[in-house]
Structure formats: structure tokens, C-alpha cells
Amino acid sequence: MSIETLEQAPVAPVKEKEPLFSKRRKKIFSDPLNDDNPITVQVLGICSALAVTVQMRPTAIMAVSVVFVIVFSNLITSLIRDLIPNRVRIIVQLAIIATLVTLVSEVLKAYNYEMFKVLGAFVGLIITNCIVMGRLEAYAMGNSPKDSIIDGLGSGFGYAWIILTVAFFRELLGSGSLFNYPIFEKIGWASFPTNGLMVDSIGAFMVLGVLIWIQRTKTGYVEN
Amino acid sequence: MRQSNLYVLIFTAIMTIVIGGALSVTNQVLKPAQLKSIELDAKTSILAAVMTINKDEDDVLAIYEAQIKGLVVDINGNEITTNDKGEPVLADKVNILRNFKKDPAEREYPVYKFSSAQNQGAVEAYIFPLYGSGLWNGIFGYLALEDDLNTIKGISFGHVAETPGLGARIATPEIQDRYIGKTIFDKNGNLTSVTMQKGEKRDPSAFGEHEVDGMSGATLTAKGVNAMLDQYLRSYEKYIKNVQKQESI
Numbered sequence: 001m002s003i004e005t006l007e008q009a010p011v012a013p014v015k016e017k018e019p020l021f022s023k024r025r026k027k028i029f030s031d032p033l034n035d036d037n038p039i040t041v042q043v044l045g046i047c048s049a050l051a052v053t054v055q056m057r058p059t060a061i062m063a064v065s066v067v068f069v070i071v072f073s074n075l076i077t078s079l080i081r082d083l084i085p086n087r088v089r090i091i092v093q094l095a096i097i098a099t100l101v102t103l104v105s106e107v108l109k110a111y112n113y114e115m116f117k118v119l120g121a122f123v124g125l126i127i128t129n130c131i132v133m134g135r136l137e138a139y140a141m142g143n144s145p146k147d148s149i150i151d152g153l154g155s156g157f158g159y160a161w162i163i164l165t166v167a168f169f170r171e172l173l174g175s176g177s178l179f180n181y182p183i184f185e186k187i188g189w190a191s192f193p194t195n196g197l198m199v200d201s202i203g204a205f206m207v208l209g210v211l212i213w214i215q216r217t218k219t220g221y222v223e224n
Numbered sequence: 225m226r227q228s229n230l231y232v233l234i235f236t237a238i239m240t241i242v243i244g245g246a247l248s249v250t251n252q253v254l255k256p257a258q259l260k261s262i263e264l265d266a267k268t269s270i271l272a273a274v275m276t277i278n279k280d281e282d283d284v285l286a287i288y289e290a291q292i293k294g295l296v297v298d299i300n301g302n303e304i305t306t307n308d309k310g311e312p313v314l315a316d317k318v319n320i321l322r323n324f325k326k327d328p329a330e331r332e333y334p335v336y337k338f339s340s341a342q343n344q345g346a347v348e349a350y351i352f353p354l355y356g357s358g359l360w361n362g363i364f365g366y367l368a369l370e371d372d373l374n375t376i377k378g379i380s381f382g383h384v385a386e387t388p389g390l391g392a393r394i395a396t397p398e399i400q401d402r403y404i405g406k407t408i409f410d411k412n413g414n415l416t417s418v419t420m421q422k423g424e425k426r427d428p429s430a431f432g433e434h435e436v437d438g439m440s441g442a443t444l445t446a447k448g449v450n451a452m453l454d455q456y457l458r459s460y461e462k463y464i465k466n467v468q469k470q471e472s473i
Contacts, residue, residue, distance in 0.1 A: 085232045092239060099243045103250055110254040113261035200387075 028150045032158035035219060039162040040212045044130040049163050050204040051122055056179045058118045059167035061108070065123055067156030069100045070132050074152035077140040084141075093136040094127070101126045131159055166207045174198030263316075267292075272380040273366035274338050274349050292351075293337045299329050301462030307332075320364065324355040328459055335463065338368065349377045350467075352460055356452025359444040361385040363394065363452060369408070371471075373464045376418065379403045381449070391445030402428070402436040408457055410434070415461050417454035420446040 038044045052062045073096045077084075084092050105123045108116040116123075126132065135155050140148040171177060176184040176194045184192035197203050215221075267288040271277055277284060294315025296304045304313050315334035323331040336351040350373060354365045361384035368377040381394040393399050406418045416434045424440035431437060438446050457464075 083235065085227065085235055087227065088232055088236060091236070095239060095243055099247060102247055106250055106254050106258070110257035110261060113258075113265050116261075117265075196390075 025147065025150050028147060029154040032151075032154040033161065034158075034215070035221070037158045037162065037215070038131040038134075038155055039159060039208070040215050041221060042131075042134070044134060045159055046208075048122055048125060048129060049159075049166060049208065050201045052119060053163050053167040053170055053204050054199050055171045055175065055177075056164070056167050058115060059163050061112070061115050062119060062122065063156075063160035063163055065101075065104045065108075066126055066129065066132070066159055067153070068104060069097060069126055070135060070156040070159075071149055071152035072100055073097050073132060074135055074140040074148040075145055077136045078143060078145040078148035081141050089141065090133075090137070093133055097132050097136070098127050131155055162208075162211065165211060166204055169207045170198045170203050174203060266316075269380055269382060270336055270351055270353075270366050271338075273351050273368040273378045275378075291339055291341060293339070295335050295337070297333050297335055297460075297463045299331065299333070299459055299462070301460075301464075301466045304332060320353045320355050321362070328455070331459070333459060333463070335460075336366075347371055350464075352456060354452050354456045356448055356455065358383055358386045358394075358448040359391050359442075360387070363445070363448055365394075365452075367453070367456070369464075373468050374407050374409050376403050376406045376408070383445075386445050387442070390439065391442040393439055393442065394445060394449060399439065406436060407433050415457060417450065417457050419450045419454075422446070 032038055036042065039046065039049055048062065048066075053059050073093070076096050077093060101124060104126070105116070108119070108123060135152060139151045143151070168178070171179075172183070173195050174197075176182060176192045184190065195203070197206075264284055268277055268284050270292065271284060271288060296313045296315050296318060298304050307313050313332060315336060318332050318334045320334075323333075334353055337347045338349040338351055339346055340348045348371055349368045350371075351366050351368045354367055356363050363381065363383045363386065365379060365381040367379050369375065370377045379400050381400060383392060383395060386392040386394065403418060408415060408417060410416045410433075418434050418436060420436050421431065421438040422443050423438050425431075425437055428437070
């Protein structure tokens with residue numbers, strides 16, 4: 001967990017009667033989608049981005065789970081941020097995340113056992129997903145609950161769209177299907193040569209690399 | 225105040241109670257649904273060895289209830305009905321993984337008899353559970369034999385963590401269908417397990433009665449599958465021979 005790599009500019013104090021979708025809030029939401037994306041810019045959460053993106057369906061479930069965990073842990077942390085003793089704050093954050101993740105895992109086990117078997121360990125590993133803890137430490141500990149929810153949604157969707165994009169190409173090129181629907185077979189190209197490299201983790205690195213390349217060409221972001 | 229030791233202690237104590245309480249409640253509330261999911265999953269994989277299951281449409285539990293009859297045997301092929309404590313032993317309740325960790329001679333071996341929907345008296349297939357080690361972690365499955373207890377009717381495999389695209393292919397119909405029609409006894413009646421070969425030819429005619437095509441890049445998983453099949457067939461051998469004897473009379 002590399003919390004120290006996360007730097008977050010302190011957000012200006014909230015003025016009274018700010019509209020729900022003010023410019024500032026829109027920025028909180030949209031920043032992590034592109035300019036400050038957790039995966040492609042901050043390079044956090046790579047482990048799960050490689051592990052669960054072989055097919056679209058588990059990836060979608062994973063994306064929903066992460067958004068849920070990140071939004072609610074942000075909200076809870078923000079609500080009790082003035083009560084949390086500074087010396088044990090990391091433990092408290094971890095406990096909040098672990099509780100939410102266990103909830104997700106239990107619900108999956110009860111109502112979608114298929115996915116529980118596929119994702120099993122990886123849902124548990126959301127606990128160690130640096131994106132979630134990073135947001136708590138860098139944002140929710142110092143901002144209002146409303147802003148924290150928006151920040152959580154932004155980071156969650158920033159993570160979600162990247163892993164869904166990676167999964168889209170990996171399943172399409174690696175298995176020739178999307179959401180287990182044999183797409184090439186249906187358009188009459190049954191002999192489509194699937195690429196075994198894509199179902200391996202290497203495929204995820206390649207897709208992710210290309211994504212980062214395209215994104216950084218467009219935004220002009222340079223690591224210093 | 226927020227930094228005092230007492231505050232930290234009280235805070236963490238309350239947090240632990242709240243979180244612990246919330247998680248226990250969730251666990252208790254969701255337990256029935258979880259057990260049902262696990263049962264459904266196990267029964268689906270048993271039936272998958274003999275028929276194609278459409279998870280969205282078929283009522284797996286009803287089919288299982290109507291067409292599967294389970295019993296438990298020991299290594300000598302004798303049926304076990306009660307355990308040491310006098311409790312009844314049911315095929316549905318036998319934990320394959322827990323038994324796998326015991327010595328083969330002491331394991332409980334469930335057998336699932338499958339009968340057709342039309343004629344429920346006659347056994348159409350015998351289904352045996354399998355468990356073994358793949359390359360990275362456990363592999364498991366169900367083997368279905370025709371009523372001659374020699375020809376393979378179907379097989380289903382699952383795995384915990386085989387390499388996607390390589391060893392994980394054992395869970396696909398592509399690999400499992402290769403076993404259909406193979407036999408486990410040679411001409412002299414000796415048990416000869418079906419072995420997956422090294423390399424991949426993709427030509428079914430190149431293989432004998434006790435051989436199936438291999439998986440390119442997954443030879444170690446294939447070795448695990450071969451060892452698993454061989455071990456469990458040997459464990460069930462006495463039961464299989466008993467039934468064959470009874471049928472021939």
C-alpha cells in the first residue's frame with residue numbers, strides 16, 4: 001500500500017449554500033476519471049486490474065464492488081473523521097474497509113455463488129487496494145461527507161472504466177466473446193484466431209500500457 | 225482529549241463491538257442463502273457430468289431430487305450407512321475435500337446413481353466425485369460411467385487456481401468432451417485409468433481407448449488430472465467390480 005505516493009492538493013474550504021453540482025464538485029468527480037486516474041496516472045490498484053480482467057462479467061462485479069466499498073468507506077470515514085484518534089487512524093480506516101469488503105463478499109456468496117468462486121480471493125483483496133485507503137487518508141479524513149461521496153464516486157468510476165476497458169479487449173481478443181456471448185461466432189467469423197496471450201496477465205499489461213500511452217498523449221501528462 | 229490513551233482505547237473498543245456485531249448479524253442473516261447456493265452449486269456439478277445444465281432455466285434441485293440417488297461406500301466397496309458415532313452417513317453431506325485429506329483407506333466414498341427421467345428404476349449412470357492436486361492448487365470433478373461401469377459417459381472438472389488459458393481449460397467442455405466414450409478396463413478386465421497425453425494433436429483418432437489428447441502448455445495440470453483419475457478409480461475399483469458382478473448374475 002503506497003499511501004505516501006498520493007498527493008492531494010488541499011481543497012478550498014466550502015462556502016455556504018454551495019449548489020450540489022457546483023463547478024468545484026464536478027471537478028472532484030471528473031478529475032479521477034481522466035487527469036488523475038487512480039490506475040493510469042496514480043498507478044494504484046494494478047494487481048486487481050490484472051487479475052480480474054480476463055472476462056467482462058467478473059470485471060463488472062468487481063467494479064461495482066469497488067465503487068460500493070470506496071463510496072461508503074469514504075462516507076463513513078468522513079462522518080466520524082472528527083472522532084477518529086489520529087494515532088490509530090490507519091487501523092480505523094482499515095477496519096471500515098475490511099468490514100465493507102466482508103459484507104460484499106458475504107452477499108456475493110449468498111446470491112451469486114458463481115461469481116464468488118471466480119472472484120473469491122480478489123474481492124477480499126479490495127481491502128488492500130491502495131485506491132480505497134488512499135482516498136480515505138488523502139480525502140475523507142479532511143473533507144465533508146457530501147464531498148467525500150463525490151470523491152469516492154469519481155475514484156470508483158475512474159477505476160471501473162479502466163478495468164472494464166481492459167476486460168473488453170482481453171475477452172474480445174482472448175476468448176472471442178463479450179459477457180460470455182460468442183460475438184465472432186455470431187457475426188459468422190467462427191475461425192477468429194483468439195490470442196492466448198490476452199487471457200494471461202501479460203495481456204492486461206499490454207492493454208493497460210496502450211491505454212496509458214493514448215491517455216498521456218492526449219492529456220500531455222508527464223511523470224516527474 | 226482525542227490523543228489520550230484512554231480515548232484511543234475506548235474508541236477502538238466501541239469500534240470493535242460495532243463492527244463485530246454488524247458482521248455477525250450479516251453472517252447469520254445470509255447463512256441460509258449461502259448454504260443454498262453451495263448446495264445448488266454442488267448438485268449442478270454432479271448433474272453436469274451426465275447432462276447439459278442450463279443454469280437459468282433448469283430446476284437443478286428438482287432434477288437432482290428426482291434422478292439422483294446417493295450412497296456412500298468404503299474402500300472395500302461396502303456401503304456405509306452410519307459412522308462411528310452411529311449418525312447416518314448421507315452422500316450429499318460427505319465433504320470431498322475433507323475426505324481427500326484422510327488416508328485413502330479411511331475415506332468415505334460417495335456414489336451418485338443417475339436414472340433417466342422416464343424410467344426411474346434403472347440406473348443409467350454412476351457418478352463418482354474426484355479430488356486432486358493441479359499445478360497451483362486443488363482440482364476436482366465428477367466422473368460419470370455408463371451402466372456397464374466401464375465406458376465414460378461424461379466428466380466435469382473444476383479447479384481452484386489453474387493458469388487461465390492453459391490448465392484452467394480443464395473446466396471447459398472442449399477438454400471434458402474428449403473423455404466421452406473412453407473405457408477404464410482393458411480387454412483382460414484390468415483397471416486402466418484414462419490418461420491425458422503430453423502435447424496437443426487435436427485429432428481424436430490418434431488416441432487409444434485409455435488415452436485422451438493433452439493440453440498444450442499445461443502438462444503439469446494434465447499430470448494432476450491423470451493422478452486424480454487413477455487414484456479415485458482405484459479407490460472405487462472394488463465397488464465397481466461388485467456392481468458389475470451383481471449385474472452379470
